[in-house]
Amino acid sequence: MPIVTAPASVETITRLRLVVMRLSRLLRQQSADELSPTLTSTLSTVERRGPLTLGELAAAERVQPPSMTRAVARLEERGLVTRVPDPVDRRTARVSISAAGSKTLTAARRRKNAYLAERLTTLTAEERASLERALPLLERLVGDQL
Amino acid sequence: MPIVTAPASVETITRLRLVVMRLSRLLRQQSADELSPTLTSTLSTVERRGPLTLGELAAAERVQPPSMTRAVARLEERGLVTRVPDPVDRRTARVSISAAGSKTLTAARRRKNAYLAERLTTLTAEERASLERALPLLERLVGDQL
DNA sequence: TATTGTTATACTCTATAACTATA
DNA sequence: TATAGTTATAGAGTATAACAATA
Secondary structure, eight states: OOSSOOOOOHHHHHHHHHHHHHHHHHHHHHTSSSSOHHHHHHHHHHHHHOSBOHHHHHHHHTOOHHHHHHHHHHHHHTTSEEEEEOSSOTTOEEEEEOHHHHHHHHHHHHHHHHHHHHHHTTSOHHHHHHHHHHHHHHHHHTTOOO | OOSSOOOOOHHHHHHHHHHHHHHHHHHHHHTSSSSOHHHHHHHHHHHHHOSBOHHHHHHHHTOOHHHHHHHHHHHHHTTSEEEEEOSSOTTOEEEEEOHHHHHHHHHHHHHHHHHHHHHHTTSOHHHHHHHHHHHHHHHHHTTOOO
């Protein structure tokens, strides 16, 4: 471990930005037919963190409330989430995943993962381990709390 | 190098997908006022790989030709790239970065990097090193050829 | 008044399909 | 005919501003 904590280099940062944008584009294209990355991410958060208000969801997904209104409306149309009005504060409702939502998410995950998994086979086991070690760091970068 | 190459776990792949989408969203938001991630990425490719035809650019950025037509048109409007018609094949032209384009890219890089760099300060030097090791692997995942 | 969420509107990015110009 | 690129069109995702309902 180095003693001096040099800041990340300009080149590293630039490459990180570019590779993230390109990878996200690839993932978005790949999922054209199914649940979009945006809806998948939202549905995953609903599944993982239980019933949430729209505002909490927007904060978790780091989008503005109108964007989340739209995303939840789509998920609801497709029967993947339900909204239960808060009995105390009638301005809000809790969004929960439905049985169909869980099922859809599982199936979507399988297909989406298959695509990435196929690309990951080009890496050695050691390289994949290296990638796994970097994963929590990326998550901290986006402020992901498990 | 290990003998057995265990496949990446479902959980790892899922997390990789989600974190990439969230990070890309964060980066896109952050650059609302300046050069968008799409234009930045395109301009970076033009800078790095020299004069390219529109088709070559589309392939490099992994978008369809109409998307690239649009991106290049925007960059051209803003004087960041130039198109030089191919003297032999008059259907095509070579796209090059302009002096203004280089200048803009450098400035954009500085601002965009500042944002990511700030977030990277929450990592230890060792963690940043870990992230740097993973970077080329992510690049291979998207098929980035330097 | 303040907060939560929605509606209205606009813009970027991307795609597919159909077309034009050139080879 | 085949290829390179463009135009037409559509849809997702996101934002800001203005609004409505409730606290």
